[in-house]
Amino acid sequence: MIAIAFPSPPPTTAELETLRQEVRAFLAAELAHLPPRERVRSWMGFDASFSRKLGQRGWIGMTWPKRYGGHERSALERYVVLEELLAAGAPVSAHWIADRQSGPLLLKYGTEEQRCEILPRITAGECFFCIGMSEPDAGSDLASVRTRATPVEGGYVVNGTKVWTTNAHLCHYMVLFCRTGVQEDRHAGFSQFLVDMKTPGITVRPIADLSGEHHFNEVVFQDVFLPRSALLGKEGDGWKQLMEELAFERSGPERFLSSFVAMVEAVRALRDAPSDAAQAAIGRMTAQLVVLRRLSRSVAGMLQRQEKPDLQASLVKDLGGVFEQEVADIIRSLVAVEPSLGAKDELSATLARLVMLAPSFSLRGGAREILRGIIARGLGLR
Known part of the structure; x- marks a missing residue:
C-alpha cells in the first residue's frame, strides 16, 4: 500500500x-x-x-x-x-x-x-498582487512558459503574455514567472520578478467568465524594462521558489470552502422537512468537509514548522476541488429549484452563481491533471 x-x-x-x-x-x-x-x-x-x-x-x-x-x-x-x-x-x-x-x-x-x-x-x-504564471500555450504546465526576461544593461527586458491573471486590472504588483536562461531541463532556466503594474509596455486585457464578469485578464509584456532589483531570489532559481509559493496557494481552506455558502443555503431550505436522501447527502458532504479541514490544518502546521508540504498541499487541492465541484450537483439533486441569477429565491440565485464558478475550481492553483502528476511523482509512481 x-x-x-x-x-x-x-x-x-x-x-x-x-x-x-x-x-x-x-x-x-x-x-x-x-x-x-x-x-x-x-x-x-x-x-x-x-x-x-x-x-x-x-x-x-x-x-x-x-x-x-x-x-x-x-x-x-x-x-x-x-x-x-x-x-x-x-x-x-x-x-x-x-x-x-x-x-x-x-x-x-x-x-x-x-x-x-x-x-x-x-x-x-x-x-494588491496578481500572479503572472499561466500562458496561452502553457496553461497549468508552467514548465512550458515562453515569456522571457532578457538580460540587458541595468536589468532585463521582458516579452511575452500571461493569461487568466486574476485582478491584474486592479492590482499594484505582479510576481512574474518567466524564462531567463537556457532550458537545460524542463524545470531549469526560470526566474521570478517583482513587477510594478504601472511599468510602461504592460497591457492588461479583460477576459470575461461564464457569467460575463471580469476577474481574469490577459497581460501582455512588450519590451518591458525591469531593473535588476526586480529579480526575486537568484536568477535561475525560479522553479524552486515557485514550488514553495504554490504550497501556500494549494493547501488553504479556500480549496474546500468555496461552496460552503451554497451548502448553508441548501441546509436552510431543507431543514423543515428533509428527506432521507437529503439527510444522507448532507451528512456525506459534512463528513468530507471535516476530513478536508483536518488535512488542510495539518498542512498549516507543517508550514508553521517550515517544512515543505508540496505533496500534501497538492493532494488537499485536488481533493478539495473535486468536493467543491460536486456540491453544486448534489444540491441540485436535493432541492427543487432551477439555478437563475435573476431569481428572487436566494437559493436559486446562489446556486446559479456556484454553477458558473465551479468549472474554475479544478483549474485555479494548478489543473487537476498537473496536480495528480505531482502526487504520482511524489509517490514514486512516475
Whole structure:
C-alpha cells in the first residue's frame, strides 16, 4: 500500500476559539447587508474597503514580523481567520494573493527595500498582487512558459503574455514567472520578478467568465524594462521558489470552502422537512468537509514548522476541488429549484452563481491533471 503522511493537525486552544468568536462578530456586522448570492463568490469577491478594515484589525500579514507591519501571530491563528472569512463568504479577493503567497515570497526572497516599502502596505489592506504564471500555450504546465526576461544593461527586458491573471486590472504588483536562461531541463532556466503594474509596455486585457464578469485578464509584456532589483531570489532559481509559493496557494481552506455558502443555503431550505436522501447527502458532504479541514490544518502546521508540504498541499487541492465541484450537483439533486441569477429565491440565485464558478475550481492553483502528476511523482509512481 502507498500512503501520503499527514501529521496530526495542531490542537485548538482557548485563545484560538476566542479569536474565532471575535472574527465571527466582526463579520456578522460587516456582511449583514450582503445576501448569499453575493457571498457565494467567496474569495473571488473584490472589495478594497473591506480589505482595509481587515488590515485595521490586524488580520492581514498576521504571521509576518512586526518590523514589516505584521503581527507575529501563529499560522493557526491566521488559519482561524481565513476559515471564518471563507465560511461567511467575505469579499477578500483584493488582498488575498498578497497575504497568502506574494508577501511570504517577498519576506524570503525580496530585498530589504522591497520588504520595508511593500509589506506594510499589504498588511494595511492597501496593496494588491496578481500572479503572472499561466500562458496561452502553457496553461497549468508552467514548465512550458515562453515569456522571457532578457538580460540587458541595468536589468532585463521582458516579452511575452500571461493569461487568466486574476485582478491584474486592479492590482499594484505582479510576481512574474518567466524564462531567463537556457532550458537545460524542463524545470531549469526560470526566474521570478517583482513587477510594478504601472511599468510602461504592460497591457492588461479583460477576459470575461461564464457569467460575463471580469476577474481574469490577459497581460501582455512588450519590451518591458525591469531593473535588476526586480529579480526575486537568484536568477535561475525560479522553479524552486515557485514550488514553495504554490504550497501556500494549494493547501488553504479556500480549496474546500468555496461552496460552503451554497451548502448553508441548501441546509436552510431543507431543514423543515428533509428527506432521507437529503439527510444522507448532507451528512456525506459534512463528513468530507471535516476530513478536508483536518488535512488542510495539518498542512498549516507543517508550514508553521517550515517544512515543505508540496505533496500534501497538492493532494488537499485536488481533493478539495473535486468536493467543491460536486456540491453544486448534489444540491441540485436535493432541492427543487432551477439555478437563475435573476431569481428572487436566494437559493436559486446562489446556486446559479456556484454553477458558473465551479468549472474554475479544478483549474485555479494548478489543473487537476498537473496536480495528480505531482502526487504520482511524489509517490514514486512516475
